[in-house]
Each structure stands twice: as structure tokens, then as C-alpha cells.
Amino acid sequence: MKRHEPDWFSLAAGLLFTVLGVVFAVAAANGWAPDGRWVASGTLIALGAGGIAASVAASRREQRQQALAGERGEDWPSDPFA
Amino acid sequence: MSTPDPTPAGEPIPGPDAGVSPSPQPHVGASGDTATTALPGPDQQPTTVLAGVGAGQPPQPPYPPGYQQPGYGPGAQQPGYALPPGYQQAPSEQPYQAPYSAPYGQPTPQPYPPAPQRITRSRSDRVVGGVCGGLARAWNTDPTLLRILTVVLTIVTGGALLLGYVIAWIVMPDDPWPPQPGQPGAGYAAGGNPPYAGQGTAAMAAAPRERSYLGWMVLSVAVLVAGLITLFGVALPSTAAAPAILGGVVLAILGLGMVVGTWYGRARWLAVLAVPVALLTFGGVAANAFVQSNPNWDRWVVEGSDGRLAIGDQTWRVTPDDVADSPLDYRISAGDAVLDLRALTAAGAAEGRPEQRLEIDASVGVGQLQVLVPDDVRLDLTASVDVGEISVPGRAPEGGTQQSLTTTLEAATPRPAYLVTLDAVVGAGSITVEVFE
Incomplete structure (x- = not known):
């Protein structure tokens, strides 16, 4: 597998579920449960932040590739809705 | 795109309705219902344009001289879809359009085959049926986010969305195989996640993404x-x-x-x-x-008399003949149970016999236990409910968690025929004792 540009959604989701998994396993082993409100809000915030970060990164990548294509004199199809 | 235009500038283009004398009429915009097939090249000044040249369409007057359509370009010819200046659609996204300079009556070269605009299930970005991959491609969004949304909504709707997914799976056709140029999935058939649809396929074909395991x-x-x-x-x-x-x-x-x-x-x-x-x-x-x-959680799981879960409402009627089998044991895993002691009356006992003693254990995992007692029976009651309520005559009902009660209900007669000792246990539910005359 080659190294690629960071996938920020994957990072946010990965950290979220790693933390949740560890917390759940420790909580189950010790007989307690984390507050559901914190779990739900944390999950939504992490996924939303990851999605935003991924969108911003994709937009910047698009602009960068468009600029490089312009320097080479090539056409780069841009997305008018981006 | 910039093929030479054989039409001399400034002259109207003869069309099928060339005999009709057009009259100037203001144009309302690029998204109107008039076809605009006779347009000059980008490097030429716009000329008088003949509208309504499509087959079966009535003749339309030309645009006034000097009129220039906003957003001139291939994408501007789609009704209701105006692209910003300079935007150029990727080949796979373009519906087929004849070159502007094609003279009428002559076959026009087709640089791209007509691309199907149907929403199809993705072959290259598929987890289950390719529905989310195909919809994400058509809607120009991230398939992963769409899948997460699908899973969350499936859970929220109690599985109803899953039925919609199955229907979409059946209704949506599969991507054509092998993928053809200009058809969905052609740019990333080599494997890996597809790009967003708006990024086009030409660039991705130049740099296909590596399939990841x-x-x-x-x-x-x-x-x-x-x-x-x-x-x-x-x-x-x-x-x-x-x-x-x-x-x-x-x-x-x-x-x-x-x-x-x-x-x-x-x-x-x-x-x-x-x-x-x-x-x-x-x-x-x-x-x-x-x-x-909860130390008493095991009370929630009660096995029936045969060692298996007993689920359903039951009525346990105790008769004088059962006294010989004391202690009696009644169990139910889930459901409502009625312990009927009304047959243990003085009339049922022989005259002059000493009082009879009877021990009963009644357990309900989840449900209600109702005890029906005649008033000529003395009842020594030990009741415990993990989560729920205990209701006994002469006492205010007590509800909550880990409720327990030990009491004696004296008989109405001075010499009761039966002395019943009842140990009632309910995990989640209630215990109700009712006395009958």
C-alpha cells in the first residue's frame, strides 16, 4: 500500500471508534457504563468534524490539481457545485 | 469543440423551416424551451440564431442581433442547468450534443456516444449491492457518508429503510459490463473507490487509484x-x-x-x-x-418447572388435595400469573380437622403475580420485587427497586382451616394480593 494524502474522515472515525472500543471494553470489564449522552454527542461531533475536514481537504486538493493542470496547459474539469 | 463554422457570420442559418419569415423576439434566457443548435464558435461573434429547428418544433424567431446567451457552452444547453463561465463538463457527464457547426441534412460526427443517464448500481464501489455507490455517483457525494447515513436511518426507522434498499437494489440496473467509455464506472473500472462524479473520468483514467485491501x-x-x-x-x-x-x-x-x-x-x-x-x-x-x-438480577431469569423458559400467562389453582404435595413450586419466566387460593376455604376442610399448613413458592421473572386469597385463610407472605410494586390489602402500595415485604394477613375466622406460607418473588413487575370473602 502506497502512502497517499491524509484521509481526515478516516482519521476522525478511526480515532473515535478506537476510543469508544477501549472505553466500552474497560467499562464492561469493570461493570460500569459511560453516559449515553456523552457517547452519542461525541460520536456525532467526531463524524461531523471528520466529514467537514475531509470536504475541505478534497476541495483544496481539487484546486491544487486544477492549478497544476493549468500549468501544464491541460483541461481539468471542475465541479461547479464544489 | 471549436470546429470551423461554415456558416458565414451575419447570415441566418437555413433550417427545415427556412421559408418562414422570422421576426425578432427577445429571448428570456438560456434555459428556455427553444433549441439553440446553430451557434457560432467561441471565437466568433454571435450571429442571428435560428431557434426551434428541432424536428417537430414550430419555427421560432431568431434572437435579436448582438444577443449573446449567458453561459455559452455545451453545458448551457441543458434546460435549467447553467454552468459558470469557463466550465467544461467531463466527457462522461455530457449528454450527446451535435457539434454546433453541423449543417443540416448532413450526418454529424459523434465524438462521444450517447451516455446513459440512468442511475445504476456501481460495480467498482460496492459493499452490498452497489446502491449507495451508484447513488453517490449520481448525486455527486461521498459514498461512505451515504452508507453511514443509510445504516443510521435503517436503525432509526426500525429497518424500514432496509426494505427501500432492497427495492432500489431490484429496481436499479447494474453498471454495464465491460464498462464503455462515457458510461458510468468507466473511469475507475480498474478498481478502488471511484472519484466523485463531478471530478470527471478523464483525469482519473490518467491516474487510477490503487485497489486497497x-x-x-x-x-x-x-x-x-x-x-x-x-x-x-x-x-x-x-x-x-x-x-x-x-x-x-x-x-x-x-x-x-x-x-x-x-x-x-x-x-x-x-x-x-x-x-x-x-x-x-x-x-x-x-x-x-x-x-x-443489581445483586438480584438473577430473579429476572426464571426457568419453568421443566428447566426451560416458560413464557405466557398462567393460572395456578390450589385445591385442598394439593396440601399433601406441600411445598408447592410455581414458576414462570415471563407473563402474568394468577395464584388462586380461593378453593382453600373452611367448607373445603373437614369439620373438626386441625388447621392445614401449606407452603408455596411462586416466582415470576418479568410480569405480574396476582394472589387471590379467601378470607378464612391465614397468609404469611414474604414478597420481593426487584423492580416494580407490591400491593397488599391494608397497606399502601410500595413501588421502586428492590422492594420487599413480610406480613401476615389474618383470617376472618378465629380458627382458619389453612395456614398458607407464600414466598413470592418477581424480577420486574408487581405482586398484588386480593382477599375475597
């Missing part, structure tokens, strides 16, 4: 570890905690895989699996915490 590798590791934990689950703290610990470990493995996928390979689709796993695991953790904090 990271997600499947991580999923396989998670399944393997889950199997090992299940195999050695006897070493876990308690049986109630084992599923929660298992879910937590699997969730952490999926998360670590996605962290690796940040820089190497692609594993973001694992989030689609991680969301339901997290929900189930949290439910297991909460249930385990309740069980651990």
Missing part, C-alpha cells in the same frame, strides 16, 4: 480476534460482560484500521460497520452495568 484485512483481523475471545470467553469476568468486551475489542480494531487508512490504503468504509457495532456494544455495556449493580 486494508479494509478487508482489518475486518478479517477483527473477526479472528472475536472468534478467539469467544473461544476463551470463559476467562472473562462474567457472562454478562463478555459480549460487551467482545464488541469493544472489535470496535477498537476497526478504529485502528481506519486510522491506518488515513495514510495507507483505504478503510473508511469500515465506519459503516463500526456504527452498528458501537450501538450494539453500548447496549451491552449498559446492560452489563445494570446487571453488575
